[in-house]
Amino acid sequence: MKHLESIEAFVEVVQKGSFSAAAAKLGVSASHISRQVATLEKELGVNLLFRTTRTVRLRREAEPFYAECAAALDRIRAAEGTLNQEHGRLTGQLRVTCATSFGQRFLGPFINEFAALHPGIEIDLFLTNRNVDLIEEGFDLGIRMGKLEDSSMLSRRLCDRSEFICGSPGYFHRHPVPTSLEDLSRHNCLRGTNDFWNVYEGGDRKRLPVSGNFRANSGDVLLDAAIRGLGLVQLPDYYLTGALDSGQLVSVMDEFHDPYSGVWLVYPNTRFRPRRLNALIDFLAERFDAFSPAGALA
CATH class of the missing domain: 3.40.190.10 (Periplasmic binding protein-like II)
Known part of the structure; x- marks a missing residue:
C-alpha cells in the first residue's frame, strides 16, 4: 500500500500528541515521522495537522480521514495477528x-x-x-x-455508585444537622473540582451550587478534611464506607441521594x-x- 507507512506515522502523531512521542512508539526519529506526515499531506493536497512549537493537533476537516485511517490500521494489525498469534x-x-x-x-x-x-x-x-x-x-x-x-x-x-453527604460528629456538635437542600447554603461545603453537588429531588437530578473555604482535587484529601471537622463533604460510597462504619462521619440527607x-x-x-x-x-x-x-x- 503506497501510503501505509505515512498513514501509520500520521495516526501515531494524532494519538500521541507529538512527533517525538510517535517516533518513540514506532522506533524511528522524529524527523522521519515529520517527513512521512509532510509527504502524506503533499500527496493528498491537504493540511492534516495544526503545528505550533508546543503542540500538534488534528484539523477538524481531517477528523473523518483520521478515524478511517485508525480503524484501517486496527484491521490490518488484527489481520496480521491472525497469522502470527499462537492460540489466539x-x-x-x-x-x-x-x-x-x-x-x-x-x-x-x-x-x-x-x-x-x-x-x-x-x-x-x-x-x-x-x-x-x-x-x-x-x-x-x-x-x-x-x-x-x-x-x-x-x-x-x-x-453501582452512591454519593453521600457527610459530616463529622464534631462538626455537628458546632453546627445544626442540615435537613433540606436550602440548609446547605449555611454550611461550609468542602468542594472538589466542581462548585456543585449532585442531588435528587422530586424525581429530578439537580446540580446544587455549594460554597465553602476549602477545595481539593483529591477525594482522599476531602475525606480527611471532613473527618477533621472542617465541613460537610459529598463523596462516593467507596471513599466513605470505613469512616461511616467507624462513626468518624455521619451521613445526612439520605433522601436526596441520586438512585441512578x-x-x-x-x-x-x-x-x-x-x-x-x-x-x-x-x-x-x-x-x-x-x-x-x-x-x-x-
Whole structure:
C-alpha cells in the first residue's frame, strides 16, 4: 500500500500528541515521522495537522480521514495477528483513562491482572480527574462516574455508585444537622473540582451550587478534611464506607441521594472494534460483576 507507512506515522502523531512521542512508539526519529506526515499531506493536497512549537493537533476537516485511517490500521494489525498469534494470543495497544482515586484503588489491580494474562498487549493507563475526550485524545476506553450523559459513545455499566453527604460528629456538635437542600447554603461545603453537588429531588437530578473555604482535587484529601471537622463533604460510597462504619462521619440527607448513579465503561462507537478491546471490556465487566467497590473498603 503506497501510503501505509505515512498513514501509520500520521495516526501515531494524532494519538500521541507529538512527533517525538510517535517516533518513540514506532522506533524511528522524529524527523522521519515529520517527513512521512509532510509527504502524506503533499500527496493528498491537504493540511492534516495544526503545528505550533508546543503542540500538534488534528484539523477538524481531517477528523473523518483520521478515524478511517485508525480503524484501517486496527484491521490490518488484527489481520496480521491472525497469522502470527499462537492460540489466539492478543497483541496491540490499549489506551484507558479513569478518575484517579477509583483507578488507583480498584481499576488498576484489574488492569494489571489483564496485562499479566495478555503480555502481547501494550497498555497505557492514564489516571486523571479531567473529563477526557476519548476520540480527540486517542483513548480506546474510558471509565465514567455518576449518571451517564447522552453521548455518541457506547457504554456498559460496571457497578453501582452512591454519593453521600457527610459530616463529622464534631462538626455537628458546632453546627445544626442540615435537613433540606436550602440548609446547605449555611454550611461550609468542602468542594472538589466542581462548585456543585449532585442531588435528587422530586424525581429530578439537580446540580446544587455549594460554597465553602476549602477545595481539593483529591477525594482522599476531602475525606480527611471532613473527618477533621472542617465541613460537610459529598463523596462516593467507596471513599466513605470505613469512616461511616467507624462513626468518624455521619451521613445526612439520605433522601436526596441520586438512585441512578453508577460506574460505566465508555468507548467510541466505531464500525470495527479490536478483539483486544472486546477482551478487556468483557474482563472488567466480569471482575466488577462480582465486586463491590464500597464493600471492598468496609
